[in-house]
Amino acid sequence: MSEVAFDGVTKRFGEVTAVDQLTLDIADGEFMVLLGPSGCGKTTALRMIAGLETVTEGTLRIGDRVVNDVEAKDRDIAMVFQSYALYPHMTVARNIESPLVARRFHVDADAPPRKLTAAERSERVDQAARSLGLTDLMGRKPAALSGGQRQRVALARAIVARPSAFLMDEPLSNLDAKLRAQTRIELVELHERLATTFVYVTHDQVEAMTMADRIAVLNEGRLQQVGPPQAVYERPHNLFVARFIGSPPMNTVPGTVVRTDTGVAVQLGGQRIDLDPVAHEPLADGTEVVIGVRPEHLAVDPDGQVKAQVRAVEWLGHERLVVCDLAEHHITVRQSSGAEPVAPGDVLALTADPAHVHLFDPNTTERLN
Amino acid sequence: MGTELFQPTWKKVAWYAVLTALAVVILFPVYMTFVRAISQPRAYVLAGQPPWPVHPEWDAFSRAFSLGDLGRKFLVSAVVTTVIVAAQLTTSTLAAYAFTFLQFPFRRLLFYVFMATLMLPIEVTLIPNVQTIRSLDWLNSYPGLVAPFLATAFGTFLLRQGFRGIPRDLLDASQLDGFGHLAFLRRVAIPVTRPVVASFAVIAFLSAWNQYTWPRAVVTEGRWETVQIGLKTVTATTAEQNNLGFAAALVVALPILVLLIVLQRQIVRGLTAGAVKG
Ligand SMILES: Nc1ncnc2c1ncn2[C@@H]1O[C@H](COP(=O)(O)OP(=O)(O)OP(=O)(O)O)[C@@H](O)[C@H]1O
Numbered sequence: 152m153s154e155v156a157f158d159g160v161t162k163r164f165g166e167v168t169a170v171d172q173l174t175l176d177i178a179d180g181e182f183m184v185l186l187g188p189s190g191c192g193k194t195t196a197l198r199m200i201a202g203l204e205t206v207t208e209g210t211l212r213i214g215d216r217v218v219n220d221v222e223a224k225d226r227d228i229a230m231v232f233q234s235y236a237l238y239p240h241m242t243v244a245r246n247i248e249s250p251l252v253a254r255r256f257h258v259d260a261d262a263p264p265r266k267l268t269a270a271e272r273s274e275r276v277d278q279a280a281r282s283l284g285l286t287d288l289m290g291r292k293p294a295a296l297s298g299g300q301r302q303r304v305a306l307a308r309a310i311v312a313r314p315s316a317f318l319m320d321e322p323l324s325n326l327d328a329k330l331r332a333q334t335r336i337e338l339v340e341l342h343e344r345l346a347t348t349f350v351y352v353t354h355d356q357v358e359a360m361t362m363a364d365r366i367a368v369l370n371e372g373r374l375q376q377v378g379p380p381q382a383v384y385e386r387p388h389n390l391f392v393a394r395f396i397g398s399p400p401m402n403t404v405p406g407t408v409v410r411t412d413t414g415v416a417v418q419l420g421g422q423r424i425d426l427d428p429v430a431h432e433p434l435a436d437g438t439e440v441v442i443g444v445r446p447e448h449l450a451v452d453p454d455g456q457v458k459a460q461v462r463a464v465e466w467l468g469h470e471r472l473v474v475c476d477l478a479e480h481h482i483t484v485r486q487s488s489g490a491e492p493v494a495p496g497d498v499l500a501l502t503a504d505p506a507h508v509h510l511f512d513p514n515t516t517e518r519l520n
Numbered sequence: 521m522g523t524e525l526f527q528p529t530w531k532k533v534a535w536y537a538v539l540t541a542l543a544v545v546i547l548f549p550v551y552m553t554f555v556r557a558i559s560q561p562r563a564y565v566l567a568g569q570p571p572w573p574v575h576p577e578w579d580a581f582s583r584a585f586s587l588g589d590l591g592r593k594f595l596v597s598a599v600v601t602t603v604i605v606a607a608q609l610t611t612s613t614l615a616a617y618a619f620t621f622l623q624f625p626f627r628r629l630l631f632y633v634f635m636a637t638l639m640l641p642i643e644v645t646l647i648p649n650v651q652t653i654r655s656l657d658w659l660n661s662y663p664g665l666v667a668p669f670l671a672t673a674f675g676t677f678l679l680r681q682g683f684r685g686i687p688r689d690l691l692d693a694s695q696l697d698g699f700g701h702l703a704f705l706r707r708v709a710i711p712v713t714r715p716v717v718a719s720f721a722v723i724a725f726l727s728a729w730n731q732y733t734w735p736r737a738v739v740t741e742g743r744w745e746t747v748q749i750g751l752k753t754v755t756a757t758t759a760e761q762n763n764l765g766f767a768a769a770l771v772v773a774l775p776i777l778v779l780l781i782v783l784q785r786q787i788v789r790g791l792t793a794g795a796v797k798g
Pocket residue numbers: 164167168169187188189190191192193194195196354
């Protein structure tokens with residue numbers, strides 16, 4: 152069990168900066184998800200923890216040890232690869248045993264680490280296999296397994312050495328939707344059972360939201376925001392996070408702050424959205440902003456200040472998404488399927504829940520409220 | 521492969537006809553060599569050189585063996601071939617591994633320079649190599665017979681092609697498991713590419729066993745001659761006993777035949793590896 156700490160870590164591949172000045176503390180036993188679009192440096196960050204990539208600048212600690220110059224095998228880390236990286240010519244049993252063969256382990260108290268005996272190895276392999284329901288597959292080769300079974304073998308191989316941290320690089324991306332949902336739950340249970348640090352990489356926000364203790368959102372190699380899923384969802388620090396997290400994404404429309412005697416509002420083209428006057432005290436009249444409202448925080452309301460014309464309606468069964476034109480922007484409204492039906496061409500009056508209106512600076516993209 | 525099971529009968533028949541024809545084309549010369557080896561030469565010519573044996577003399581093989589002193593020559597060839605195959609497997613595996621999995625300066629350039637040597641036929645390097653061997657005083661010796669063939673660009677190329685098919689993640693996983701490069705090579709890279717390695721071993725064996733030009737150039741004493749030189753001696757000295765030449769050719773080809781039969785499954789997989797995925 153160990154904490155993992157990035158301190159100003161940069162990784163460059165020639166001209167490309169894959170990870171840029173990353174500072175992130177992952178607590179002991181935490182389930183941390185690194186989330187971001189393709190190419191944002193998630194895998195690179197993970198591989199630096201594993202010791203498969205060197206650190207260009209900054210320091211990386213695991214536990215109380217700076218590991219910049221520690222070899223992968225001496226870091227006491229296990230990794231589940233996106234491809235699973237099972238050895239194709241070895242049986243399931245031998246695949247799971249692999250991390251136990253060459254390394255030395257602290258087995259006997261007060262004695263230096265040593266290699267495990269064959270009996271000790273097979274006991275640990277059996278135990279790992281049992282906990283993942285692989286006992287009947289031990290003699291098979293990976294080619295004779297289903298995707299879900301391979302994924303379990305990869306997990307068993309990771310847990311067998313009882314490492315101090317687990318790294319997982321999009322381990323669910325090769326599974327079908329149903330198996331993915333089931334495995335998400337199992338991974339959370341595994342994390343609880345092992346009580347060990349998990350660092351989990353994904354570009355799938357559902358995985359991030361459902362499993363993480365905390366999410367670290369990355370974009371173009373830079374950390375955008377860290378926090379519990381709900382906090383990141385409810386208070387995105389900048390426009391990137393606001394638009395990246397949430398599906399369908401947050402509606403973001405540029406506008407101008409107007410102060411009147413009665414309060415504060417944002418002017419969008421010819422329309423206005425009132426803001427909570429207390430929360431928006433510091434905003435000066437005439438400030439350019441980008442206003443953000445999530446689709447579920449917009450509601451059809453006869454008294455609504457905002458008028459938008461329906462462009463399309465997407466029916467999803469339990470809910471529907473109403474896409475509207477607002478000035479030259481598209482906005483999406485999320486409605487339960489029980490709500491009054493709307494049709495393209497209708498003009499809707501909308502209100503935004505004032506507690507869930509986000510304002511961003513259009514130049515720095517940072518959050519203003 | 522599996523689709524053949526579902527082919528209609530006429531298609532199967534056609535395929536087998538084509539394969540049979542090809543087999544005949546390939547095996548007929550071998551058969552004729554055998555026919556001529558056991559036929560009494562004069563009687564065979566008088567009979568009009570038919571495609572079957574005339575006055576079979578089964579002792580042709582043993583006579584050819586002793587006439588060419590093939591026993592000693594088999595030993596020389598066996599030692600030379602074994603050393604060359606073992607050395608080529610080792611050096612090609614290591615070089616191919618480095619060119620595939622290791623990062624070092626000028627990697628690509630070095631590889632292309634290495635590959636360029638494939639374009640030099642033995643005739644180009646023959647004279648300088650012989651001079652080198654002579655200056656080392658290695659004429660008529662095992663070192664002289666094997667030295668130029670301890671490494672091969674062809675084997676390096678072939679094995680590198682095999683290794684390139686190994687996902688990089690396997691190397692990473694192996695390193696996390698605590699294995700170094702040599703262990704990865706032994707535990708993963710070679711077993712995964714076994715058909716390619718086996719095909720290369722056969723090719724290396726064939727070319728080492730069948731060498732003629734090089735042993736000719738560095739051997740002047742009969743006791744260092746290889747089987748191929750022995751074969752030449754037999755055919756040259758027995759113009760009117762030409763059946764012995766055919767017999768010697770068969771004897772000399774025997775080890776290759778055995779090897780091909782033993783390794784045939786591996787070779788077929790090696791030659792089709794990459795052609796068929798999955
Ligand atoms: N070995 C490498 N050599 C050069 N550039 C690399 C290397 N590995 C990664 N990069 C670059 O670094 C950046 C980050 O890559 P990385 O693989 O970490 O992204 P990622 O967030 O994992 O993306 P994905 O979701 O597609 O897996 C990319 O621009 C990538 O092209």
